[in-house]
Amino acid sequence: DAGVTQSPTHLIKTRGQHVTLRCSPISGHKSVSWYQQVLGQGPQFIFQYYEKEERGRGNFPDRFSARQFPNYSSELNVNALLLGDSALYLCASSLQQGAGGYTFGSGTRLTVV
Amino acid sequence: AQSVTQLGSHVSVSEGALVLLRCNYSSSVPPYLFWYVQYPNQGLQLLLKYTSAATLVKGINGFEAEFKKSETSFHLTKPSAHMSDAAEYFCAVSPVTGNQFYFGTGTSLTVIP
Numbered sequence: 001d002a003g004v005t006q007s008p009t010h011l012i013k014t015r016g017q018h019v020t021l022r023c024s025p026i027s028g029h030k031s032v033s034w035y036q037q038v039l040g041q042g043p044q045f046i047f048q049y050y051e052k053e054e055r056g057r058g059n060f061p062d063r064f065s066a067r068q069f070p071n072y073s074s075e076l077n078v079n080a081l082l083l084g085d086s087a088l089y090l091c092a093s094s095l096q097q098g099a100g101g102y103t104f105g106s107g108t109r110l111t112v113v
Numbered sequence: 114a115q116s117v118t119q120l121g122s123h124v125s126v127s128e129g130a131l132v133l134l135r136c137n138y139s140s141s142v143p144p145y146l147f148w149y150v151q152y153p154n155q156g157l158q159l160l161l162k163y164t165s166a167a168t169l170v171k172g173i174n175g176f177e178a179e180f181k182k183s184e185t186s187f188h189l190t191k192p193s194a195h196m197s198d199a200a201e202y203f204c205a206v207s208p209v210t211g212n213q214f215y216f217g218t219g220t221s222l223t224v225i226p
Binding site: 097 | 159217
């Protein structure tokens with residue numbers, strides 16, 4: 001069975017640009033969460049979606065947005081990129097909304113120059 | 114608010130020696146607790162989790178952790194370190210009714226031949 005898949009694996013963007021990161025959950029999983037992991041730190045919660053609705057939002061600016069599609073895949077969008085947005089972005093999926101059973105993808109490494 | 118403290122950002126052990134990685138949590142009620150491992154340029158892999166069943170939790174690759182409510186701790190141990198255990202380890206907490214993880218800052222484990 002395929003795990004959580006994220007694309008692209010690596011990305012380089014310029015300050016001020018926009019970026020879209022994609023995540024396909026494990027088949028049957030209806031909940032998707034996004035985390036940002038800055039180098040040398042633990043992951044920080046950005047969003048959680050369940051059944052296509054936003055169910056949780058972390059302490060991130062409005063430049064960050066996300067959505068979940070009818071097939072439960074998800075996109076994370078970041079506008080007006082800053083150097084500080086450089087990080088590994090992790091997607092995690094779960095059957096249900098609770099955090100007890102999340103599986104993480106390998107992440108997208110975003111570098112802002 | 115939930116938080117996690119991992120004591121020791123870097124731990125070195127000899128191959129075959131005991132591995133002990135420390136984690137303390139802050140929560141008004143006992144949460145769910147997790148240990149994840151991250152290899153270079155990869156996502157997070159679940160080692161084990163505590164979800165209010167047995168206080169001694171056994172995970173993959175010979176790791177185990179004990180939930181101690183009186184000490185608000187969830188330390189990770191392995192009796193005998195292998196070279197393949199060298200990685201970054203993250204402790205995380207989640208409210209029982211919540212939907213997000215709060216991660217510690219991580220402990221980098223080095224195994225010396």
